[in-house]
Amino acid sequence: MILVLRALGVGDLATAVPALRGLRAAFPGETLSLAAPARLTPLILSVGAVDRIVPAAELEPLDAAPDRPRLAVNLHGSGPESHRRLQALHPGELWAFASRAAGHHDGPGWLDDEHEVRRWCRLIRYYGVACDESDLDLLVPAADVPAGVTIIHPGAESAARRWPPDRFASVARRLVTAGHQVLVTGSQQEHDLCVRVTALAGLPASAAPCTGLTELAALVAAARLVICGDTGIAHLATAYRTPSVVLFGPVSPARCGPPADRPYHRPLWHGTHSARGDLPGPVHPALLTITPEEVLTATTKALQDHRPSPTAVSPPS
Structure with a gap:
């Protein structure tokens, strides 16, 4: 199982869509779980890449996440707090930006002024996963709403x-x-x-x-x-x-x-x-x-x- 952490808001999820789809394409036979706020469920479903949603608030422990995922991917932040939340699950591998404070020395360096879409694509590319930064479209949910407003x-x-x-x-x-x-x-x-x-x-x-x-x-x-x-x-x-x-x-x-x-x-x-x-x-x-x-x-x-x-x-x- 692959567990991805992105426990933030609507815009934060949208900017991680290309990285999520890159992971989905790279591991087609794996269950891909996303730790994110439950209120984002309609939007997560529209990404078309996630098999399971793990309800998660921004700073809380990932109590609902399964222990020892094969791979944990930090699409949440630079660490160390977010790194430690995933490390507590004892994953087989952790893909994340390098963080001395979290004891994670693998991964690329964090760039403060980088665009959010490019940031997360660069992270998974570091680990050999292809990512299309232009792949931002979402599926439209079914709802009765007026058009043209x-x-x-x-x-x-x-x-x-x-x-x-x-x-x-x-x-x-x-x-x-x-x-x-x-x-x-x-x-x-x-x-x-x-x-x-x-x-x-x-x-x-x-x-x-x-x-x-x-x-x-x-x-x-x-x-x-x-x-x-x-x-x-x-x-x-x-x-x-x-x-x-x-x-x-x-x-x-x-x-x-x-x-x-x-x-x-x-x-x-x-x-x-x-x-x-x-x-x-x-x-x-x-x-x-x-x-x-x-x-x-x-x-x-x-x-x-x-x-x-x-x-x-x-x-x-």
């Missing part, structure tokens, strides 16, 4: 990555005037923020629907456009080749942005360096320099550059 997603995990609600509302108002059907999405914890944006934009309460991950993924796949901050839904837009405008603040799109060869994904960033994206406190200054007018211009360009392509549909079971 423009999604505005104002939330993000950290305050530093949240563009102000009034600016999102300004963009929403002008898009509605231009003929867009706008929906404002967010997690259950972000619903009050979504309601605030719809109210500022003069939209009805129905424009802020409550959606689970299955519905959100299907909605993005069928959408006309996604406008959001540097958060998980941006990676869903990439996975479903839906035009997007993504607003970056503390972290450069060179670290976690959409593929550079897809002009219909438009990253906006006015920063000068890469940094961690979980900074506490107010909105990052680089994010505040992005104006509604700049976002609207980027939406026009993203839609003009989009050439629709068929996306596979596979209802999760």
